[in-house]
Amino acid sequence: MKQFLSRITFWKATAGLFLLGGLVTTVIRFGWGLGASTNLTDETPWGLWIGFDVVTGVGLAAGGFTLAGIVHVFHIKRFEPVVRPAILTAFLGYCLVIVGLLFDLGRPWSIWHALIYQNPHSVLFEVAMCVMIYTSVLALEFSPVVLERFRLQKALKVIKYVTPVLIILGILLSMLHQSSLGSLYLIVPQKMHPYWYSPMLPVFFFISAVAVGLGMTVVESYLSARAFQKTLETPLLRDLSKMMIGVLLVYFTMRGIDLVRRDALGFLFDGSFETMMLYLEVSLMLIIPLILFNLRNWGRSRQGMFFSAFSVVLGFMTNRLNVTMTSLEAYYRENFGVSYFPGIGELMVTISIVTLGFVLFGLAVKYLPIFPDHEEETVLRLDTKPENSGPHAMHARPVPGLNRH
Amino acid sequence: MPHAILVDLTECVGCGACTTACQQVHQFPEVENPTMDAQNFTTLRAIETEDGEVYARQMCQHCQDPACASACLVGALEKTRDGAVTWAANKCIGCRYCMVACPFDIPKYEWASNNPKVRKCTMCYMERQLTTDLKVDAEGYVLDRSGERYDIDGHNVKAEDRDMIIELTTNADGKRASACSVACPMNSTMFGDRAALIGEAQRRIKDNPDTYVQKIYGLKEVGGTSVFYLSSVPFEDLGFYTNVGTENLPDHTWRVLEKIPDIVVTAGVALGAVYWITNRREEVRKFEQDVKNQRSQKKA
Ligand code: SF4
Ligand code: SF4
Ligand code: SF4
Numbered sequence: 001m002k003q004f005l006s007r008i009t010f011w012k013a014t015a016g017l018f019l020l021g022g023l024v025t026t027v028i029r030f031g032w033g034l035g036a037s038t039n040l041t042d043e044t045p046w047g048l049w050i051g052f053d054v055v056t057g058v059g060l061a062a063g064g065f066t067l068a069g070i071v072h073v074f075h076i077k078r079f080e081p082v083v084r085p086a087i088l089t090a091f092l093g094y095c096l097v098i099v100g101l102l103f104d105l106g107r108p109w110s111i112w113h114a115l116i117y118q119n120p121h122s123v124l125f126e127v128a129m130c131v132m133i134y135t136s137v138l139a140l141e142f143s144p145v146v147l148e149r150f151r152l153q154k155a156l157k158v159i160k161y162v163t164p165v166l167i168i169l170g171i172l173l174s175m176l177h178q179s180s181l182g183s184l185y186l187i188v189p190q191k192m193h194p195y196w197y198s199p200m201l202p203v204f205f206f207i208s209a210v211a212v213g214l215g216m217t218v219v220e221s222y223l224s225a226r227a228f229q230k231t232l233e234t235p236l237l238r239d240l241s242k243m244m245i246g247v248l249l250v251y252f253t254m255r256g257i258d259l260v261r262r263d264a265l266g267f268l269f270d271g272s273f274e275t276m277m278l279y280l281e282v283s284l285m286l287i288i289p290l291i292l293f294n295l296r297n298w299g300r301s302r303q304g305m306f307f308s309a310f311s312v313v314l315g316f317m318t319n320r321l322n323v324t325m326t327s328l329e330a331y332y333r334e335n336f337g338v339s340y341f342p343g344i345g346e347l348m349v350t351i352s353i354v355t356l357g358f359v360l361f362g363l364a365v366k367y368l369p370i371f372p373d374h375e376e377e378t379v380l381r382l383d384t385k386p387e388n389s390g391p392h393a394m395h396a397r398p399v400p401g402l403n404r405h
Numbered sequence: 406m407p408h409a410i411l412v413d414l415t416e417c418v419g420c421g422a423c424t425t426a427c428q429q430v431h432q433f434p435e436v437e438n439p440t441m442d443a444q445n446f447t448t449l450r451a452i453e454t455e456d457g458e459v460y461a462r463q464m465c466q467h468c469q470d471p472a473c474a475s476a477c478l479v480g481a482l483e484k485t486r487d488g489a490v491t492w493a494a495n496k497c498i499g500c501r502y503c504m505v506a507c508p509f510d511i512p513k514y515e516w517a518s519n520n521p522k523v524r525k526c527t528m529c530y531m532e533r534q535l536t537t538d539l540k541v542d543a544e545g546y547v548l549d550r551s552g553e554r555y556d557i558d559g560h561n562v563k564a565e566d567r568d569m570i571i572e573l574t575t576n577a578d579g580k581r582a583s584a585c586s587v588a589c590p591m592n593s594t595m596f597g598d599r600a601a602l603i604g605e606a607q608r609r610i611k612d613n614p615d616t617y618v619q620k621i622y623g624l625k626e627v628g629g630t631s632v633f634y635l636s637s638v639p640f641e642d643l644g645f646y647t648n649v650g651t652e653n654l655p656d657h658t659w660r661v662l663e664k665i666p667d668i669v670v671t672a673g674v675a676l677g678a679v680y681w682i683t684n685r686r687e688e689v690r691k692f693e694q695d696v697k698n699q700r701s702q703k704k705a
Contacts, residue, residue: 035516042442042513045504073676075683106499106514106521117479117496123658124502125478126665164684168676172669179661186657187472187506190648202661335510 015355022352025345029103039343044332048342051324052350053100055181056317057093058131059205062213064090064138065174072167078236084145084370085224086217091138092360094131096353103349123183130177137170145368179206185323193274194264196327200254207251208285212316214244218309220361222302228365234302241305244312245293252286277318277326285315407488408528409599409631410583411606412462414643415616416593419460423447426588430532430573431557432566443513446526447585454638461643462594464585465490465511465526466623467631475655476506481523488599488631489528494559497523508627508649522559528631529583531557532574535567599631606633628653 029037040047067086071079102108114128140159147156159166182205189197198204218240259265267275289308298304325340332338342350364370421437427447428435439445447464467490474482474490481496482503492512499521504512515521539555540548541564547555554561562570576582576596586596595602603624610617622634627649634640641647 031519033517033519033521034514040516042504042516043510045501045514069676073680073683075680075687077687104500106501107497108499110498113479113496113498117481119475119478119480121475121655121659121662122478122480122502123662124476124500126662128478164680168673168680171676172673175668175672176665183658183661184502186661187476187654188508189654189657190508190650199657 015359018348018351018355021344021348022355025349026103028345029349034104034106037343037345039340039346041338041340043336043338044328044340046324047340048325048346048350049100049104051321052317053104053353054097055184055324056320057097057100058181059178059209059212059316059320060216060313061090061093061097062174062178062209063217064093064141064213065171066210066213067217068141068167069171072164073171079240081233081371082217082221082236082240085220085365086213087138087141088145088361088364088370089216089220091135091142092357092364094135094138096357097131098135099356100350100353123180123186127177127180127184130173130180134170134173134177137166137173140166141170145370149368174209175206178209179203181205182323185327191328191331192323193327193330194262195259195267195274195278196323198255198258198262200258201323204251204255204258207247207254208316208319211244211247211251212313214240214247215309215312215316218244218305219313222306222309224361224365224371225302227362228371234300234305237302237305238300241293241309244309245289248286248289248312252282274322274326274330277322281315281318281322283315284311284318289315407486407599407631408596409467409488409602409633410464410528410586411595411597411602411633411635413593413595413609414459414461414634414636416591417449417460417462418591418593419449419451419458420590421449422588422590423462423585423594424449426573426584427526430529430570430584441511441513443515443522443524446524450644452643454642456637459636459638459643461645462634463509464632465528466509466626467526467528468627469629469631470627470653470655472506472508472627472654473503473512475658476502478502482512485530487528487530489530490525491527491530492523492525492558494522494556499523506654508654509646524558527558529574529585531555532570532584533581535562535570535574537567537571539567602633606635609635625651627651628656 025037034040038047038049063086067079067083070076071083102111105111114125114132119125141163144156144159147159179202182201182203185192185197185201186199218237221237268278269275288311292298292304292308292311295304298307329339332340424439424445424447425435427433428439428445431444431446433444436445439448441448441463447462450461450463452459452461467484467488469484471482471484471490474480474484476482477497478500479496479498481493482490483493484490501512501514501523503523504510504514512523512525514523535547535555539550540552542548542554545564547562547564547567549555573584573587574581576587582596583594586594589595595605603621606621606624610619610621616637617635618637618639620636620640622636622640622645623630623632626646628651634645636643
């Protein structure tokens with residue numbers, strides 16, 4: 001118990017420290033501008049806040065549309081229990097992406113200009129539009145959770161009625177902007193390292209987003225199971241992991257072929273920084289998960305699945321940071337003799353945003369019917385009179401999606 | 406009539422009149438040998454070559470199909486009919502995608518400001534339109550034809566500065582031209598009609614094959630630009646961006662963007678179909694289950 005307590009306080013203290021650092025940087029950022037708070041320069045105009053908070057963040061939130069699609073479009077109902085946490089992650093993720101964007105934009109108060117001065121030739125315009133609409137769609141997809149909590153039956157009915165349309169709209173919007181984050185870089189073929197520049201970037205971005213969406217779902221299910229004593233069936237996690245591995249195999253096969261076709265394999269043994277980063281990316285995103293997944297007792301255990309999914313998440317982050325930052329390093333070096341590494345303030349803000357994400361997720365799980373067993377608890381507490389609170393009450397609980405007898 | 410600038414590096418003596426004129430016309434602090442930043446839109450780099458010292462001028466290329474303008478989500482950057490690529494302060498949100506996208510790394514940012522602007526050479530576009538007949542408001546600011554304050558890259562023009570700006574952008578023939586070309590004592594930087602300047606450049610390299618390398622830098626680069634350079638040494642040796650290709654860079658992204666309507670329709674229909682089929686299957690299954698249940702109940 002004592003050990004447990006000290007662990008909690010350790011993490012809390014660390015989180016507090018980061019949040020404090022983030023706060024200080026926030027003051028500097030909005031008081032004195034980007035120059036004072038970041039390592040960004042004329043030579044390196046985009047850094048960690050775009051590379052991680054926006055480009056990586058949107059990818060990590062891809063579980064929302066992936067799981068919603070599996071369950072509500074393909075009607076594979078056994079994944080129903082993970083849809084809510086996935087949509088919650090997505091919704092929080094997108095909100096935090098917008099927070100990150102407000103830090104990075106030089107003139108954050110004019111963010112709404114994208115609505116009125118539209119440039120349809122700009123990839124960024126498309127991303128902005130999709131992210132904005134999709135965040136609203138996610139809010140609606142998530143709203144049943146809140147409506148249920150406050151038992152607003154009428155609104156619930158309306159939402160349930162339009163859900164299929166919302167889900168399909170959400171998937172279309174996600175396809176567009178997940179891939180477009182890759183398209184952003186299509187305009188700089190001459191600046192990027194051949195490992196990461198490819199005309200296929202949009203396709204790669206989309207497929208890897210699907211994989212990491214599944215991975216994130218496994219990770220957060222496992223973590224919340226530990227933190228909140230919610231249980232999710234192991235076979236379910238294993239099926240998600242299987243799908244994730246399948247998508248990853250497709251992804252890396254395509255990338256391999258693409259590298260060969262563009263003659264980019266010649267660099268593989270040059271020992272350069274870029275090569276090391278590519279190795280790191282492939283190990284984390286493909287090799288380690290594959291090994292873990294195929295080990296006899298690991299692959300079937302919850303820990304094994306967690307660690308392989310977690311490795312994919314880390315690998316995915318490496319990939320996005322490689323595309324947005326590593327791939328430009330050689331260009332910076334040759335043309336300006338500079339190199340970009342995020343400043344302490346940038347790191348603090350990013351870590352704070354991630355911490356905020358964890359905290360909000362935790363609060364939501366605690367107070368809203370996110371995980372199935374929690375839902376049961378609430379239903380039991382709110383709906384059931386003491387006399388029929390037996391196993392019978394559990395069966396009487398309306399199962400979402402199965403209530404049309 | 407689209408304008409352009411032709412810089413003949415063989416004529417340049419490295420006096421720095423262009424960089425100074427550029428600072429003056431924008432009312433920036435005067436610095437010698439500037440590097441490209443938010444207050445210096447053009448630079449001169451002295452480079453030792455076999456032909457002696459060569460001064461490599463750099464400024465915005467005013468691309469025919471500018472990557473910066475295609476990247477900007479709010480359309481703040483714009484290729485005007487004049488040939489100049491301009492920036493609108495009232496639109497920009499500060500995403501800096503233009504800086505990433507520009508193949509020549511031209512746009513610069515006011516990093517120290519809390520209301521930062523993207524700054525780059527605008528071929529003196531607004532300066533060249535400034536005239537003496539424009540009205541002045543009570544506070545002494547020049548007004549444009551629509552009655553708004555005359556805006557040059559987010560700065561209003563005071564009446565007392567107007568004559569200076571007009572003088573700096575009027576050449577010996579009384580025509581309006583970029584400040585750098587007006588200031589150039591050697592006529593190394595020339596401002597004029599794009600087609601005429603291309604003709605002049607072609608004539609020069611053809612008539613003097615011993616003097617010039619047979620290339621007009623800026624003619625083919627990124628699908629064509631409005632700023633051309635002639636040189637006696639290969640442009641690679643002068644640190645020019647020679648690997649930018651000859652393709653319009655915005656095409657790379659447009660090729661993907663133009664497919665979006667098709668993707669949306671196809672994927673939308675496909676997803677709708679999958680939804681309908683799987684939903685139907687579920688309903689049928691449930692119905693059969695119900696029928697079975699009823700039968701077994703009846704039997705019992
Ligand atoms: S050189 Fe760069 S800033 Fe100038 S027009 Fe071309 S893309 Fe835009
Ligand atoms: S920084 Fe301003 S001008 Fe540049 S792309 Fe963004 S909105 Fe457009
Ligand atoms: S055209 Fe005008 S803005 Fe551009 S470098 Fe010359 S003086 Fe400066």
